[in-house]
Amino acid sequence: MIQLFKHYVPGRLILLAALEALMLLMAACVGLSLHLAGSGGAVSDTGAVVPPHAVAFALGMVVVISSMGLYGWDAWGNDEFVRARLSFAFLLGLCVMVGISYLMPSLSPGLVTTGATLAIALAGSLLLRAAFYRWTRAGLLNSRVLVLGTGSRVMRLAEYAQRNPNDKIIGYVALQPSEHYVPLSHVLPIGHSDTLLSLVERHSIDKIVVGVRDRRAGGLPVQQLLDCKAKGVKVVELPTYFERQYRQVMLESLNPSWMVFGDGFHQGSFNNAVKRLFDLTVGAVLFLLAFPVMLVAALCIYLQDGLPVLYRQERVGQGGRAFTLYKLRTMRIDAENDGAPQWAEADDDRVTVVGRFIRKWRIDELPQLYNVLRGEMSLVGPRPERAFFVDQLVKQVPYYALRHSAKPGITGWAQVRYAYGSSVDDAIEKLQFDLYYVKNRCLFLDLMTLLATVEVVLWGRGAR
Numbered sequence: 001m002i003q004l005f006k007h008y009v010p011g012r013l014i015l016l017a018a019l020e021a022l023m024l025l026m027a028a029c030v031g032l033s034l035h036l037a038g039s040g041g042a043v044s045d046t047g048a049v050v051p052p053h054a055v056a057f058a059l060g061m062v063v064v065i066s067s068m069g070l071y072g073w074d075a076w077g078n079d080e081f082v083r084a085r086l087s088f089a090f091l092l093g094l095c096v097m098v099g100i101s102y103l104m105p106s107l108s109p110g111l112v113t114t115g116a117t118l119a120i121a122l123a124g125s126l127l128l129r130a131a132f133y134r135w136t137r138a139g140l141l142n143s144r145v146l147v148l149g150t151g152s153r154v155m156r157l158a159e160y161a162q163r164n165p166n167d168k169i170i171g172y173v174a175l176q177p178s179e180h181y182v183p184l185s186h187v188l189p190i191g192h193s194d195t196l197l198s199l200v201e202r203h204s205i206d207k208i209v210v211g212v213r214d215r216r217a218g219g220l221p222v223q224q225l226l227d228c229k230a231k232g233v234k235v236v237e238l239p240t241y242f243e244r245q246y247r248q249v250m251l252e253s254l255n256p257s258w259m260v261f262g263d264g265f266h267q268g269s270f271n272n273a274v275k276r277l278f279d280l281t282v283g284a285v286l287f288l289l290a291f292p293v294m295l296v297a298a299l300c301i302y303l304q305d306g307l308p309v310l311y312r313q314e315r316v317g318q319g320g321r322a323f324t325l326y327k328l329r330t331m332r333i334d335a336e337n338d339g340a341p342q343w344a345e346a347d348d349d350r351v352t353v354v355g356r357f358i359r360k361w362r363i364d365e366l367p368q369l370y371n372v373l374r375g376e377m378s379l380v381g382p383r384p385e386r387a388f389f390v391d392q393l394v395k396q397v398p399y400y401a402l403r404h405s406a407k408p409g410i411t412g413w414a415q416v417r418y419a420y421g422s423s424v425d426d427a428i429e430k431l432q433f434d435l436y437y438v439k440n441r442c443l444f445l446d447l448m449t450l451l452a453t454v455e456v457v458l459w460g461r462g463a464r
Contacts, residue, residue, distance in 0.1 A: 001166075001244040006264070006440040007448060008244045010166060012141045013071050016132055021062050023124045028054035031117030060096070061121065065089045067454035073164055075129075076136075082129055090122045142168040144204055146188075146196075148220075149211035149238070150174045153253045155181035157211065157242060166245050170203045175212055176219060196224040200233055211238040211253070247417070249435040251428065254399065264439035265405075274443060279379050283372040290366045297328050297363050300354045305333065310367065315384035318407045323376040325384060326367040330355025341388040360460045368410045380446040381409030382434040393427050400427075403434040406441060413437040413445070416452035419461075 001008045032051055068085040069075065075082050097114045135141075145167045147154055154172060158181075161169045171188035173196075174180065180187055188199065199205070208228060212220050229235050239258050242250040259265070298309040311329040314322050335350040336342065351359065358364045371377040377384070382403040385393070393400045414433035418426075437445065455461070 005444040006442040007445040008247055012136055016129070017062060017066070017071055019128060019132065020065065020125060021058050023128050024058040024061050024121050025050065025054055027117055027121035027124055028057040030120055031113050034116060035113040057117070061089070061093055063451070064093055067451045069452070069455040076133065083126065086122065086125055090118050094118055139168055142166075143206040145169045145207045145209055146199065146203065146205045147172045147209045147211055148175060149213070150180040150182050150187055151178060151211070151213055152181050153213060153238060154211040156250060156252055157209070157238065158182040158186065160242075160246055164246065167207070170205060173199065175221065176214075195227075196221060197227045197231065200228050200231070205233060207234040207236065209236055209238055209241045243436060247413075247436055248432040249439065251398065251432055267441070271442070275378065275446070276375070278443060278446070279372050283369050283379060287369040287373065290369065293363060294328065294366050297354075297358050301329055304354045305329075305352055314387060315408065316387050316390045316404065317376055317384055318404060320401070320404050322387060323371070326370055328358060328364040328367060330359050330364050341386055362457050365410055372410065378407040378409045380411055380449045381407045382412050382437065383415060384408035393424065396424055397428050397431060399435065400431055403431065403438060406438050411449060411453040413449050416449055416456055
C-alpha cells in the first residue's frame with residue numbers, strides 16, 4: 001500500500017494507472033501523427049515534444065476509466081467485467097470528443113483521427129490489462145505475510161483475505177494454546193526449536209501482522225519480533241494492517257489508544273477552508289447543471305402522486321446538531337403514517353414507480369446540494385442519519401458518535417464501498433468505512449470518492 005496524501009492506494013493499482021496513462025499517451029501521439037501526416041504536417045509542428053492534446057486525452061481517459069471502477073478490485077480476475085466497462089468508457093470518451101469537435105473545432109483533429117485513436121487506445125488497454133492481470137495473478141507484486149494469532153480478531157482478517165487477496169497470507173501462528181478461529185489448514189505448525197525468525201526465513205516472509213490480544217506475561221515474543229525487524233521484515237499491528245489493506249477501520253480490534261496515539265484525525269482551519277471552498281465551487285456548478293433534472297423529476301412526482309414533491313426530514317449533522325435535509329419524495333405520502341421510522345428495505349412497497357426510477361439514478365439526492373451550499377452538508381462525508389436511528393446506534397455500536405466529527409455528505413466512502421444499509425449490522429459495516437474517512441479525510445480522498453460515485457450512479461449499484 002502507498003499512502004497518497006492521507007489515503008491508502010494499492011501500489012499495483014498505481015502502477016496499472018501509470019502504465020495505462022503511458023499507453024493512452026502513445027495512442028494519442030500515434031493518432032495525432034496520422035492526422036498531421038495526412039495534412040502534410042509533422043508532430044514537431046505542434047511546438048512540443050509531447051503534444052498537449054495527447055496529454056489531455058490520456059489524463060481525461062484515465063479519469064473516465066477510473067469512474068468506471070476499473071482501478072478497483074472488482075476488475076481483478078473478471079475479464080467480462082473489464083471488457084464491458086472499458087468499451088463503455090471509450091464510447092463515453094468518443095461522445096465527449098465528438099462534442100468537443102462541434103463546440104471547439106480548432107481543438108479537434110477530426111472524427112476519423114479521433115475514432116482511430118480511440119480504437120488503438122482500446123486495443124492497447126485490453127492487451128495491457130490482460131498482461132498485467134496475468135502478471136499479478138502469479139503473485140509477483142504480493143507481499144508474503146505471516147499473522148501472529150488465531151483468535152476472534154484475526155478471523156475477520158482471514159475472511160477478508162479470502163475475498164480480497166491483496167497480499168499473500170502464508171499462514172497464522174498460534175503463540176499460546178487457544179481456540180482457533182481460522183481454518184486449521186492455515187495454522188502453521190511450530191516445532192520446539194522453531195522461532196519467528198526461522199519461520200520467516202523458511203517461508204520468505206516480507207511482513208508480520210501482530211493480531212495477539214493478550215500481550216502480557218510473555219504473550220508476545222518481543223525479542224523475536226525485533227530479530228525479524230532487524231532482518232528487514234515489516235512488523236505491523238492488526239488494526240493498522242487492516243486499515244491500509246482494506247481502507248476501513250476494524251471495529252473488533254479497535255481501542256482508544258490506537259486512535260489517540262496513531263496517525264489521523266488531523267483537521268486544521270486550512271484544510272477545512274479548502275474543503276469548504278471545494279464544496280461551494282463544485283456544489284454551485286452541480287446545482288445549476290442538475291436543476292433542470294430536478295424540475296423534470298418533481299413534475300413526474302406531482303403527476304403520479306401529487307404534492308408535496310420535496311421531502312423534508314430532520315437528520316443529525318456535524319457535532320450531533322440537527323438540520324433539515326431535502327430530498328425529492330420517492331415514497332407514498334403515507335409511508336410512515338404510524339409515526340415510527342423504518343429502515344428502507346429491498347423492493348420496499350412504499351416506493352412509488354417514479355420514486356423507484358429516481359432512486360436508482362440517485363436523482364432524489366440532488367436537492368441536498370442546497371444543504372451543501374448552506375454549509376450543513378459537504379459533497380463527501382458520512383451519510384447523515386435520523387435522530388431516532390442515531391440514538392439506537394450510539395447505544396449498540398462502539399465509536400458510532402465519532403462519525404459526527406465530520407460534516408455529513410451527499411455521498412461518502414461507505415456509500416461507494418458498501419451496499420445500501422438497512423439494519424444495525426449494516427450500520428456496523430458502514431461505520432468501519434466512515435471511521436476510515438473521518439480518520440484520513442483529505443481532498444484527494446474526496447475526489448476518489450466522487451469518481452467512485454459516478455460508477456455507483458451509472459451502474460445503479462446499491463440502490464433501493
